[in-house]
Amino acid sequence: MLFASLVLFTVLPAVLGQAWQQYLAGLVQTLNTDGLTTLASASAALSSSSGGQQVAQSLSTGNWTLFAPNNQAFSSSPINLTSDPTSILDLLSYHIVHGNFTDQTPSYPNITLGRTLLNDSSLVWLEGNESQVLAWSKGSNGIFVLNNGTTVPVVNKTAYQNIEVLVIDSVLDIPQNLSNTITNSTYDVTSVAGGLSSITVPTNNSSTLLDVLNNARGITLFAPNNSAIASASCIGGLLPNNTALIALFGNHIINATTVYSSEFTNGNNYTSASGEPFAFKTNSSGVYVSSAGSNWARIMRSDVLTSNGVVHVIDSVLLDTKVNVSAATSAYQSATSVAATMTTETGPVGVAHNTSVGH
Template structure:
C-alpha cells in the first residue's frame, strides 16, 4: 500500500469512528468520511506528507473542530517538521503543536477589519525577522484564538485558548512559484488556490514566520509556512529569550520569587521596559525605599486578565497590581501607556506567554504609589466574571463598546472596558508576597 493510500485510509477510518460516536445519522457520517478523505488527499497533493501523516494520527481530536465553521490553518512543510528532530516523536507535544496551528475564523476577514479601525494600534511587526527590540510599527495586529487549550501549555483565564498574533502582507499574489516549484498545490481540484490572498506573518516572541503559499479546502484557509510555529512559553522563558535582563534582574533583586508568582496567575498583562529604559531611572530608584520600588514594579502589571493591543483604545482604563490606574493615549506616533505621572510608549505589542501577554515599553513607569482598596475592588469584579465564563471564546480578540464591556467579558467576548481589565484574587497575594519578600 502506498503512503498516500495508507494515510487516506487511516484518516477516513478515524473519521468514521468519530462520526459513529457522535451520531447515528448516516448523512453526518458520510460527510465526515468525505471531508477527511478530501483533506488528506489535498495535503498529499500539496506535498505536505508529514502534516498529512500527523493529521491522520490526531484526526479524532482535530476533525470535529476542522469541519465546523471557518478555520485558518498554518501548514508547515515537510522540511519544517524535519527540523524538529526528535521532538516530532513526542506524540503529546505534536498533538498540542498541531492545535496551535489551527485558528478559529478567517484571518483575512479579521485583518481587513483591523486595518479599517480608527485607532492607531501599538503594534510593531514590520520585518520578517524582527526581535523583541524597538521595531518599526506598521501593520495592525490580528489576534486569533487557536485550538490549543491544554493546561500543560496554557493558563489563561476564563477557559481561553492560546492566541496567535498575525499581520497581513502587502497584497502580493500567492502563485504556484511561491511553493518552491510545487505546482500540484494549486492544481489539485480538492484544494484550490486563491491568487488574491496576501501572505500572512505569524509574529513570534523572537522571530516571525511568513507564509509561502496560500490555498483553500472547503471551510479552511490554508497558509503553508516554512517553519513550525512555537507554542508561547512562560514569562521567564520569554524574558530570557528576549534578553530582558534588566527587568528580570530588578524583579530578582527587589522581589525574589515574583517571577514565579506572576507565572502562577491565570491571566497577566505586563508592560515590560526594555533594558535601555532602566538606565534612565537609576538615580530615581536610588531615592526610593524597598516598598516603593515594589510598587513601581507592580505598576507594570495587570493581574488576572489579558489585555492585547486590539483591546486597547483611548477610553481603556485598567487597574495595576498596585491598585493604580493605567490610561492609554494614541496618536500618529504610536500608543502610550500612563501610570501616575509617568508615561511610556508601547514599542512592541502582543508577545503571548503561557498565562498572558507582554508589551514592551521604552520607559520605566516610575510610579511608586499604590491603592490597595482599588486593587481589591477590581479583583472582586474580575473574580465574578471569571466564575461565569464557561464557554471557550472563539472569536478574534477585539475591543467592544465600554457600555457592554462587563457583559462581554463575562461571556468570553473580549473587551477593553474597566470591568474586564481588573485584578484577580491573586493580585492581593502577589502584592503581599512581594512586599514580604522585599522586606525580608
C-alpha cells in the same frame, strides 16, 4: 416507537463518527495534494487519540484557519512527529485558529490575534481557561506570523471546505512561561527579568515577584526595555525598600487579565496590580501607556505572548509607586468574575461582537 428510538441512539454515534472521519480523510488528502505531506501525516494521526478526534470533530463545523507548515519547515525543526502523540496534538492545535478572517488583517504595526485550539493546561494558563492565541500582521509581501521574536511569512494559500489553509515556512513555537520569555534577549527586557527575580513578596511565602507572576492565571506586563531600566535613577533609590519596588513594578502589571494591543483604546479601563488606573493614547509616533497620570511610555513591541498572558515592551519606566489596595482587590475580583463567563472568539481577539461558544 421505543425500539425505533433505541435504534436511533445506537446508530447516531456511529454516523457522527463516520462524518468526522470522512472529513479528516478529505483534509489529509487535500494537504497531500498540495505537497504538505508531513503535515498530512501528522493530521492523520489525530484519529488515534480521543483529543485528536475532538479536534477533528471541531474542525468539521464552523470556520477555521490553519497555519500550515510546509515540508521544509518540519525538516528544519527539532520536533519529532513520531515521539509523543500529546505533543503532536498540542503543536497542531496551536496552528489552528477559530474563524476565517485573515482577509481583515490590517498592516503592521497593527497586530491581529486569533484564538487557537491549544488549551492543554500544562502549556496554557490564561484566565477563564481560555485557549492560547496566535498573533499575525501584514507587510508589503502579505501576512506574517509573529513567532517567538521572529516573523514567519505566509508563502502560499489554499483551502479545504471550511478551512482557510495558509502555508508557512516555519513551525510555530508554543508560547513559553513569563520567565523564559523575558530572559530571551530578543525582546530587550532581560533587566526587568533580573529585577523581578530579585524582589521578594512576603505575603506569598517570600517567593520572588517573578515566581508569583509565572504562577498567575492571566497577566499583562508592560516591561521597560533594558535602556529604560538603566536610565531610571528612581529604581536605585528604591532598592532598600522592597515594598516600594513591589508597588512600582505592580504599576506595570494588570492582574488576572490578558490585555492585547487590540484593546489599547481610551474606552477600555484597566487597573494595575497596585491599584492604579492605566491610560492609553495613540498619535502619529505610536501607542503610549501611563499609570495614574505618570510619565507616558511608548509601546515599542506589543503582544509578546506567554503561557499565561502577554508582555508589551515599553521605552521608559512608569514612575508610579502609589498603591490603592482597595482598587486592586476590586479589579482582581471583577476580572476573575468576567473570566468565569468568557466565550471563545471566532474573530479577532479583543474586537467586539466576535464571540460564540461559551465555556
